[in-house]
Amino acid sequence: MILPNESTLSSCTLPPPNEMILKWAQERPNEVYLKQIINREFVEYTYADVADKALRLVSALRGLGIQPGEKVALISKNCAEWFICDLAMMLGDYISVPIFPTAGADTIEYCLTHSESKALIAGKLDDPKATSSVIESLSDLITISLPYDTAPDCQHTFNQLVANNKPSEERPVHYDDKLMSLVYTSGTSGLPKGAMLTYGAFSWSVQRLIDHIGIEPNDRLFSYLPLAHITERVYIFGSSVMGGVQTAFPESLDTFIEDVKMQRPTLFISVPRLWTLFQQRIQDKLPQKKLNILLKIPFVNSLIKKKLADGLGLDQARVLGCGSAPVPPALLDWYHSVGLNITEAWGMTESFAYSTINYPFRADKIGTVGNAGPGIELMIADDDEIMVRGQGLFSGYYKNDIATQEAFDSEGWLHTGDIGAIDSEGYLTIQGRKKDTFKTAKGKFVAPVPIEKKLAEYSRVEMMCLIGLGLPAPILLVVPHDFPNFDKARYERTAERVVKRMNQELESHEQIKGVLMVKDPWSIENGLLTPTLKIKRHLLEQKYHEVGHSWPKDKLVVWEQ
Numbered sequence: 001m002i003l004p005n006e007s008t009l010s011s012c013t014l015p016p017p018n019e020m021i022l023k024w025a026q027e028r029p030n031e032v033y034l035k036q037i038i039n040r041e042f043v044e045y046t047y048a049d050v051a052d053k054a055l056r057l058v059s060a061l062r063g064l065g066i067q068p069g070e071k072v073a074l075i076s077k078n079c080a081e082w083f084i085c086d087l088a089m090m091l092g093d094y095i096s097v098p099i100f101p102t103a104g105a106d107t108i109e110y111c112l113t114h115s116e117s118k119a120l121i122a123g124k125l126d127d128p129k130a131t132s133s134v135i136e137s138l139s140d141l142i143t144i145s146l147p148y149d150t151a152p153d154c155q156h157t158f159n160q161l162v163a164n165n166k167p168s169e170e171r172p173v174h175y176d177d178k179l180m181s182l183v184y185t186s187g188t189s190g191l192p193k194g195a196m197l198t199y200g201a202f203s204w205s206v207q208r209l210i211d212h213i214g215i216e217p218n219d220r221l222f223s224y225l226p227l228a229h230i231t232e233r234v235y236i237f238g239s240s241v242m243g244g245v246q247t248a249f250p251e252s253l254d255t256f257i258e259d260v261k262m263q264r265p266t267l268f269i270s271v272p273r274l275w276t277l278f279q280q281r282i283q284d285k286l287p288q289k290k291l292n293i294l295l296k297i298p299f300v301n302s303l304i305k306k307k308l309a310d311g312l313g314l315d316q317a318r319v320l321g322c323g324s325a326p327v328p329p330a331l332l333d334w335y336h337s338v339g340l341n342i343t344e345a346w347g348m349t350e351s352f353a354y355s356t357i358n359y360p361f362r363a364d365k366i367g368t369v370g371n372a373g374p375g376i377e378l379m380i381a382d383d384d385e386i387m388v389r390g391q392g393l394f395s396g397y398y399k400n401d402i403a404t405q406e407a408f409d410s411e412g413w414l415h416t417g418d419i420g421a422i423d424s425e426g427y428l429t430i431q432g433r434k435k436d437t438f439k440t441a442k443g444k445f446v447a448p449v450p451i452e453k454k455l456a457e458y459s460r461v462e463m464m465c466l467i468g469l470g471l472p473a474p475i476l477l478v479v480p481h482d483f484p485n486f487d488k489a490r491y492e493r494t495a496e497r498v499v500k501r502m503n504q505e506l507e508s509h510e511q512i513k514g515v516l517m518v519k520d521p522w523s524i525e526n527g528l529l530t531p532t533l534k535i536k537r538h539l540l541e542q543k544y545h546e547v548g549h550s551w552p553k554d555k556l557v558v559w560e561q
Contacts (some may be wrong), residue, residue: 011175014203017241018090018174024244025051033240036080037251037259045080047244053084055167057158058092063165064119064142064156068093068172071115071182075099075108075131076123078223078249081146081158083237085121086227089181090199093172096181097194098228100531102524105130107192109137111184115194115398118142121158128152176200182398183230185349194398195230195349205352205392206238208375213267213319213359215243220316222265224250229532231323231353235269260313268314269321273463273533275331275342278312280460280481282338295337305339314340321345323353324532326430326449328456329367336363344369346430350394350407350414356428368427378422379413385434386420387413419447436537438469444509446474448537451502451510458498463522466512467541471548473513477540479521492517492557499556514551516544519560 015023024033029048036043045053066072072094074085089096097115099108101124108130112120122131123146132152135143143154144161174180180199184192221240225232240247248263250256260268270278283291294304309315322332323345335342341361346369347353356378358370372378377389393414396404407415419437420430432449439445448466451474455464461478468474476499480491495515503511522528528536552558 011173012199012203013176014200014207015242016090016174016180016199016203017238018087018172020241020244021047021051021054021087021091024241028244032246033244034080034083035246035248035263037249037255037262040251040255042248042262043080045084050080050084050087052167053162054088054091056162056165057085057088058168058170059165060156060161061088061092061094061119062168066094066118066142069095071095071097071117073097073099073112073115073117073120074123075101075103075120075125075228076146076148076151077101077125078225078227078232079124079146079148080249081123082227083223083241083247085146085158086237087241090174091172092168092170093174095179098181098183098233100226100228101125102226102531103130104527105133107184108134110191111194112138112141115182115184119144120154121146122154123151123158124148125150125152174199177395179395181233183228183233183349193400193403195394196396196398197352198395201352201392201394202234202238203242204375205234205354206242208373208392209235209354210239210243212357212374215239215245216266216318219243219245219266220263221245221247221267222250222260222263223247224256224259225269225271225324226531229324230349231269231347231532234353235321239267257311257313262313264313264316266316267319267321268317269323271324271533272322272327272331273325275322275327275335279331279334282308282311283460291338308338309340319343319359323347325534326432326453328453330457332366333363336366346370346418346428348416351388351390351416352392352394354392355388355390355416358427365425365427368423368429371426371428378426378428380420380422381415383434384419384421384431386416386418386428386430388416389413438467438541440468440474440509441470441472442509446510448474451506451512454505455498455502458501459494463535465535465537465540467537467544467548469541469545471513471545472551473509473511475544475548475551476512476515477518477544478515479518488559496556514548514555515557516547517557517559 024047030046032044033047033050034045072089076082097117099111119142121144144156145151145154146158178199181197182194184194221236223236250259294300320342322342332342343359343361345357347355356370357373358365375390379387381387389412417434418430419434420428422428432447437445437447451466463479465477466474499512
């Protein structure tokens with residue numbers, strides 16, 4: 001049993017996660033905290049197990065010569081060991097450097113070398129090749145593999161290190177301004193920047209979120225969005241350890257829905273793309289016309305709603321969330337119509353993903369990203385940029401003083417780079433990124449995001465992107481949804497109808513000149529999506545610039561060959 005001692009008491013205003021895991025290990029030692037699905041069964045870890053393994057890992061890292069204050073990187077898909085390693089870094093006074101499990105070799109190497117990481121813990125990966133190649137090239141790097149078949153070969157294994165070491169008796173004292181983690185922004189353009197996250201700002205953001213949403217005795221979380229991303233780290237890891245909430249991890253993407261059903265989470269967050277895929281999965285089985293009829297029948301209405309929630313494993317979810325990328329209001333309206341109320345939230349790495357949230361859920365505020373969370377101040381600058389202020393802000397970019405100075409004004413307001421508007425009740429609507437706004441060859445500016453959101457209401461499309469930098473007129477790139485029995489001609493007619501309708505609502509310089517039906521879907525693997533599934537607009541601008549310049553005069557829709 002691990003008991004806190006006098007030196008555990010920190011000078012942080014709020015207790016940091018490393019103190020909370022020791023507290024739960026003392027107060028609730030035999031309660032199950034983490035549940036990892038392996039071979040279709042839960043492998044369970046109590047609070048005492050997690051604290052014990054984390055403290056043993058601290059001793060192992062000390063034994064490998066890694067000193068307090070040094071950086072330790074972690075690349076893995078979500079798993080119980082990810083939480084244990086993150087807690088070990090806090091208990092051992094290390095600075096964690098999480099890396100996206102889908103990152104390419106160049107990004108992995110950049111994050112490791114830029115952060116000066118002494119060690120890399122590598123785990124569950126879809127493809128370990130990129131990580132393996134970096135490990136081979138960095139001979140001084142200490143490497144540790146987590147117990148998964150897809151982990152790359154490393155010098156040490158997690159299980160052996162934990163088995164061969166006693167729990168550390170050190171209890172570092174953290175303070176609010178102390179560096180906890182370097183989180184590299186996935187970045188839709190340029191090199192990733194290392195956001196410096198402190199203990200005080202992390203604990204403040206998590207506690208505000210917990211106080212706002214509330215934690216109930218039997219709450220359950222499900223962790224599957226990348227933990228290298230700030231949203232999952234704050235909303236799921238943070239809430240679970242600070243609030244003492246049981247958390248489960250999926251086995252694989254192939255078994256995802258079944259994994260959710262095994263855990264039946266009460267709090268569940270996702271990203272727009274996955275909510276869209278869930279919707280398409282339902283509509284493929286139950287066409288919209290039939291669904292509309294069934295929802296109008298009073299007795300059947302509640303049965304259908306229950307069946308749909310059951311089918312996704314979300315029948316016990318009391319809070320559903322969505323964030324990390326723009327979401328079409330029509331999608332949230334559709335979920336509301338089938339009884340699933342999705343709370344949209346907005347934030348960024350630099351604000352610990354906690355800025356605004358539509359909670360308690362208001363259906364009349366769909367289309368906004370909610371109002372300022374408790375403790376957060378919002379302001380719209382003269383150029384429509386959204387500014388944020390609060391105690392949960394990052395402390396700057398690692399080794400990049402210029403970018404840090406550009407991020408804040410003299411009064412402590414964070415420049416978010418997003419443009420938006422606040423209504424009379426304080427609800428924020430995002431209108432896009434400042435840098436996404438492009439100037440056509442006519443010298444007129446076009447903001448693509450509001451147009452894309454409107455188009456998403458009119459059509460059923462997997463992904464789309466409006467480009468037009470230096471072009472005579474904007475061009476819409478579309479990744480068609482892969483229907484069963486796909487009718488190309490019918491799809492084209494629908495696209496023409498939707499674009500003509502849209503063009504009637506647009507200024508002349510904003511009107512869409514053509515629609516390119518893209519052959520290959522955009523993905524993380526082909527470099528056109530960030531690890532959090534945001535579209536890299538600047539790369540699509542480059543790739544299709546020539547196509548847009550030489551668009552045929554007599555065609556609205558063209559299929560990429």
